[in-house]
């Protein structure tokens with residue numbers, strides 16, 4: 001008899017675990033609390049626009065690298081047009097100066113040298129490191145937990161140039177690195193290239209390498225369509241998804257996971273349970289904190305997460321001719337403004353003029369992401385009128401700020417939508433509404449988390465709560481890895497197929 005697996009959550013990790021489980025002869029079922037697949041990888045309709053809520057760049061978007069082969073296995077990329085950005089980000093200064101992080105590394109080098117000829121040496125060192133990354137294909141096929149000593153040696157051999165870079169650039173944050181520039185403008189704007197606290201330079205080098213190789217594009221049609229592709233593959237493989245099915249409890253007997261209990265009280269049994277849902281609620285609510293080590297407790301007490309967001313979307317009756325930037329345009333404000341109690345001196349905006357499926361003809365979707373404090377919104381939500389009013393006020397403020405940068409924009413806005421950290425929490429269950437789980441920082445870069453819990457058998461975790469840094473790649477990798485571990489435990493050879 002085939003063994004059965006229940007998977008909690010139809011995000012990218014849950015759907016991937018489902019696909020690989022089906023490929024390996026397990027009878028899998030996914031229980032998802034929402035009505036659509038994708039989790040954070042989603043989109044929603046508002047007044048003729050489709051608001052994309054996720055993919056800015058998809059690691060492994062083109063053939064020739066190991067990530068693409070994985071995306072092919074789960075049916076995510078076939079028949080999908082990828083658009084490659086010309087720029088990673090455009091950072092504007094106050095006196096008309098602009099730092100454009102071109103995705104072509106040679107063009108970027110030339111541009112940086114024009115901006116800061118006095119920093120020629122450090123610019124060359126940085127670009128050369130990124131070029132080394134362009135020549136590497138990461139061995140991601142196999143779960144690190146299953147590495148034999150020979151696999152380890154092979155990995156060291158293949159990854160030797162990268163491991164050297166990791167040693168050199170893994171411990172330096174963008175902010176610290178920026179201090180090495182003599183040029184004051186580069187010193188000021190470089191940390192904004194990936195505006196995340198303590199973000200390691202190696203993370204940026206890897207992203208730039210994928211972009212240079214045209215392997216970090218955007219799938220036309222957006223994030224929900226992308227997730228639906230994986231859902232289709234899962235259903236074709238014989239999997240079952242149950243939507244509107246929030247799991248309240250993981251059922252345990254003799255320290256073995258034996259099934260799940262839904263919020264409506266119904267029970268469903270299986271040989272194995274995989275949680276691809278929020279880590280904290282899995283461990284501390286669904287399992288009542290009974291299977292926790294000091295180490296795991298420490299993650300949840302101390303590790304930083306990607307900041308929750310206010311996500312402002314605008315439908316604008318105008319077609320913008322700005323070039324496609326993966327991470328948007330970041331521009332300075334004439335004067336600082338306070339939004340949700342935070343002072344902002346700059347504003348980032350994403351202009352989706354490269355995806356006609358998101359807006360009616362001649363019109364454009366714009367999104368603005370602002371880091372925000374979860375507790376502030378939690379408190380505010382006790383008074384629903386004030387919560388709603390705050391969202392309206394933020395939309396007014398953002399429109400006014402964008403109008404200064406794009407004169408006339410305010411009159412062209414015909415759709416406004418504001419999602420808060422509570423929106424992300426409500427729709428995806430992610431702790432504090434974070435958009436990517438554990439922060440990738442110089443301190444978490446080498447943290448390896450277990451995909452099992454101490455003392456609990458037949459139970460696994462997948463997704464961005466077990467792989468710091470998060471993102472879509474960790475979703476598919478974790479889904480694949482837990483299935484490999486399950487196969488190994490069942491003494492089965494792990495197999496895959498590509499449709």
Ligand SMILES: Cc1cc2nc3c(=O)[nH]c(=O)nc-3n(C[C@H](O)[C@H](O)[C@H](O)COP(=O)(O)OP(=O)(O)OC[C@H]3O[C@@H](n4cnc5c(N)ncnc54)[C@H](O)[C@@H]3O)c2cc1C
Pocket residue numbers: 008009010011012013014031032033034037038039040041053054055056057058059245246247248276277278311427428429430435436437462463464465470471472473474475
């Ligand atoms: C604005 C934004 C931009 C992003 N940009 C990028 C990008 O450009 N590139 C990139 O790689 N990544 C990006 N990310 C991050 C990426 O979307 C996530 O890291 C990734 O999708 C996480 O996948 P996951 O499956 O681990 O988790 P999730 O997507 O959180 O999936 C978990 C699923 O579990 C379900 N669930 C939770 N609790 C329960 C329960 N009790 N019962 C049943 N179901 C439950 C949820 O509804 C959800 O569907 C972005 C995210 C956001 C929000």
